[in-house]
Amino acid sequence: MGDPFHCERLQLRDGLILRAELSSPWPQARLTAVEPSVQSELAFGIGLKHEATLTDTERKRGAHYTAPRLAHALCELTLDRWSGSGVPLICDPSCGGGAFLIGAAEALVRRGVSPTTILNGGLIGIDVDPKAIDTTRAALEAWAxxxxxxxxxxxxxxxxADALVECTDLIGGIDVVVGNPPFQSQLSERTxxxxxxxxxxVARFGPAAAGYVDSASLFVLLVRQLLRPGGVATLIQPRSFLATASSGGVRDDLISGGELEAVWIPGNRLFAAAVDVCAVVFSSPQGSGQAGAARTRELRTIDVLGDLATSEVLGALPVQQLLGRPWSSVVALAAGVPQVDEPTTAPANTVARFTAxxxxxxxxxxxxxxxxxAPLSADRASFDPQRWARVVTTKMVDPAEIAWGSERVRFAKQDFLRPMLDLALLESQHRRVSAWVQRLLVPKVLIATQTSVIEAGVDTDGDCVPVTPVIAALPGDVDPFLLAAALMAPPATVWAYWQFGGSALSSDALKLAARQVGQVPLPQDRSAWNxxxxxxxxxxKTPGDPRSWESFAVPATASWGDVDERITHWWLERLPSQRSRRRSV
Incomplete structure (x- = not known):
C-alpha cells in the first residue's frame, strides 16, 4: 500500500483529514518545469474539458484553467521551498479543475511519495462551484x-465553499498552498x-482587505492565515497586484510579516483572459510577532524569478525597498529596464502644475x-478660440507631437477626425467643468498614458482640451519645450518604470497619473537640456518632416548627467512600436 504513515486528525467542517507523514523528508529537487507525466495527462484533460464548458459569464468572473506545465512548475517551486518533514498537507483554496492538486501530487511522486499516501487525505481542494469540485474529484481519480x-x-x-468566508477551521493547519484564485476587479459591476x-x-482579514482590493489579493490574506509555521505558498496574481494602490495593504502585510520570499514574472501571457500575471511566493515564519519582525530584518532581499524551466533568478531586491510603495522595481527588473541613479534635482511639479x-x-x-x-472650417486659423477648442484624446498624443486631425479617432462612441469643443455649450451644461477647461486654454504640454515611453506633445497655441486620461502640464515660468524635453528624456522613462511600473494594461507600458508625472525629476545639465x-x-516648426530621434535622445539623456548610454539605445528601441500605437478612449 506504499509508504508507512500515521494519521493526524484535523477537523474540517463535517469531515476528517488524514495527514500522511513519512519518517524522513524527501531529497530536495531542483526547480524545473517538468513535463506532465503520462499518468497526469488524462487527469489534466478532464480539467481542460471542464474549462471548455465555462460560460462567458463565468470567465468574466475570473474562472480560468491553469495549464499543466505551469501547474507543475509552480508546484515544484513551492515544494522546493518547503523545509518541513514528512509529507505536507497541500491545499488549493480555489481549485477549479484541479490542475494544482494534480501538479502537487505529481511533484510528491517525484520525491518518492506513493500515490496512495498522497491521495489519503494529503490534498485539500476548495471551490465555490460544485462543478469544479466534481471535476477535481474525477481528475484525481483518473490520476490515481x-x-x-x-x-x-x-x-x-x-x-x-467560499474559502474567503468559510473554512476557518483550517487556519494554521496547512503546510503548502498553491493556486490560481479568481481575478475579480472591484471596479467591475459583474465582480x-x-x-x-x-x-x-475586513472583519476577518483586517484593513488590508478594505477598499477595492481584487479578490485574488484577498486570497493572499487568506493563505497567510491558513499556513502553519514553516508553511509556504505560491499564488498567481494579476500583475497589477504589484503596483496598484488597492493592493498596497496586502503587499505591506507580506513585507512587514517577514513572509515574502520571491516574485515570479512570466515573459508571456498565460491565460485566455487579457491580463498579465505574476506569482508571489511567501512563507509563514517559524514564530510570530517579534520573530516575524526579526526575520524581516534578516531577509535582506527577495528573488525575482524568470524562466521556471531554467531556474532563472533575474535578480534580487532589498526587501525594505518594497515596503510602503508599489513593487514597480520588481516589474522593471523582470522587464530588463536599465537602472538610473536616484537624482537629487527638483521634481517637475516645482515648475509646472499637472492635472487630468x-x-x-x-x-x-x-x-x-x-x-x-460646416459650420466650422477644417482650417484651425478660421475658428474662433473664444467659442471653440480642439479636443485631444490619448490616440492623438505621440512623442513630441499632438496629431489632431491626422486620422479618425473613436471618442464617446463616435468617430471624429477633427473633434471640437463648443465652449459656450459646455458653459451652459456644466459650469464647473467649463471653468476647469478655461484654465487649460494656455500653452502647455499634453502627456499620454498607457505608453511604452513617456509621450509628451506641446500645445503651443493653448487651444487644446485634453480628454481623460490625457494629462496636462501647465508650465509656470519654464518654457513648454523645456518641460516636454524633461518629461521625454530617456532616463525619465527609466526612472518612471522603476517607480511606478506595473499598473498598465500591458506589461510593456507605463500608466502614470498626473501626480506621478509631476514627480519626474528635472534634468541637472542645463546645456544638454536646452x-x-x-x-x-x-x-x-516643420511638422511632418522626417525626424532623427537620436538627435533628441542623446542630449536628453546627457541632461541627466553621467548615466549609462545604453539607456538611450533602450529608449530608441521602444519608439517604433510606440509610434504605431493607436488607442481609442
Whole structure:
C-alpha cells in the first residue's frame, strides 16, 4: 500500500483529514518545469474539458484553467521551498479543475511519495462551484487509476465553499498552498462585492482587505492565515497586484510579516483572459510577532524569478525597498529596464502644475463635442478660440507631437477626425467643468498614458482640451519645450518604470497619473537640456518632416548627467512600436 504513515486528525467542517507523514523528508529537487507525466495527462484533460464548458459569464468572473506545465512548475517551486518533514498537507483554496492538486501530487511522486499516501487525505481542494469540485474529484481519480490505485483509496478532501468566508477551521493547519484564485476587479459591476461582504472581509482579514482590493489579493490574506509555521505558498496574481494602490495593504502585510520570499514574472501571457500575471511566493515564519519582525530584518532581499524551466533568478531586491510603495522595481527588473541613479534635482511639479480630468470632465466634454466642418472650417486659423477648442484624446498624443486631425479617432462612441469643443455649450451644461477647461486654454504640454515611453506633445497655441486620461502640464515660468524635453528624456522613462511600473494594461507600458508625472525629476545639465528642447522646437516648426530621434535622445539623456548610454539605445528601441500605437478612449 506504499509508504508507512500515521494519521493526524484535523477537523474540517463535517469531515476528517488524514495527514500522511513519512519518517524522513524527501531529497530536495531542483526547480524545473517538468513535463506532465503520462499518468497526469488524462487527469489534466478532464480539467481542460471542464474549462471548455465555462460560460462567458463565468470567465468574466475570473474562472480560468491553469495549464499543466505551469501547474507543475509552480508546484515544484513551492515544494522546493518547503523545509518541513514528512509529507505536507497541500491545499488549493480555489481549485477549479484541479490542475494544482494534480501538479502537487505529481511533484510528491517525484520525491518518492506513493500515490496512495498522497491521495489519503494529503490534498485539500476548495471551490465555490460544485462543478469544479466534481471535476477535481474525477481528475484525481483518473490520476490515481493511471498509477493503479483503486478508487476507494482516493480520499482527498474536496469542499464546496467560499474559502474567503468559510473554512476557518483550517487556519494554521496547512503546510503548502498553491493556486490560481479568481481575478475579480472591484471596479467591475459583474465582480464587485456587496457592502455586507466587504464588511465581513475586513472583519476577518483586517484593513488590508478594505477598499477595492481584487479578490485574488484577498486570497493572499487568506493563505497567510491558513499556513502553519514553516508553511509556504505560491499564488498567481494579476500583475497589477504589484503596483496598484488597492493592493498596497496586502503587499505591506507580506513585507512587514517577514513572509515574502520571491516574485515570479512570466515573459508571456498565460491565460485566455487579457491580463498579465505574476506569482508571489511567501512563507509563514517559524514564530510570530517579534520573530516575524526579526526575520524581516534578516531577509535582506527577495528573488525575482524568470524562466521556471531554467531556474532563472533575474535578480534580487532589498526587501525594505518594497515596503510602503508599489513593487514597480520588481516589474522593471523582470522587464530588463536599465537602472538610473536616484537624482537629487527638483521634481517637475516645482515648475509646472499637472492635472487630468475624471469621469465628470469626460462626459461633460463628450456632450459638447462636435465634428469640425460646416459650420466650422477644417482650417484651425478660421475658428474662433473664444467659442471653440480642439479636443485631444490619448490616440492623438505621440512623442513630441499632438496629431489632431491626422486620422479618425473613436471618442464617446463616435468617430471624429477633427473633434471640437463648443465652449459656450459646455458653459451652459456644466459650469464647473467649463471653468476647469478655461484654465487649460494656455500653452502647455499634453502627456499620454498607457505608453511604452513617456509621450509628451506641446500645445503651443493653448487651444487644446485634453480628454481623460490625457494629462496636462501647465508650465509656470519654464518654457513648454523645456518641460516636454524633461518629461521625454530617456532616463525619465527609466526612472518612471522603476517607480511606478506595473499598473498598465500591458506589461510593456507605463500608466502614470498626473501626480506621478509631476514627480519626474528635472534634468541637472542645463546645456544638454536646452539642446534637447531646441530639437523639439525645430520639429514643431516643420511638422511632418522626417525626424532623427537620436538627435533628441542623446542630449536628453546627457541632461541627466553621467548615466549609462545604453539607456538611450533602450529608449530608441521602444519608439517604433510606440509610434504605431493607436488607442481609442
Amino acid at each position: 487509476g493511471a498509477y493503479g490505485v483503486a478508487a476507494h483509496h482516493v480520499c482527498p478532501h474536496l469542499v464546496v 464587485s462585492r456587496s457592502e455586507a461582504a466587504r464588511v465581513g472581509l 480630468g475624471f469621469r465628470d470632465e469626460y462626459y461633460a466634454i463628450a456632450a459638447a463635442t462636435l465634428e469640425s466642418g 539642446a534637447a528642447a531646441d530639437v523639439l522646437r525645430g520639429w514643431a
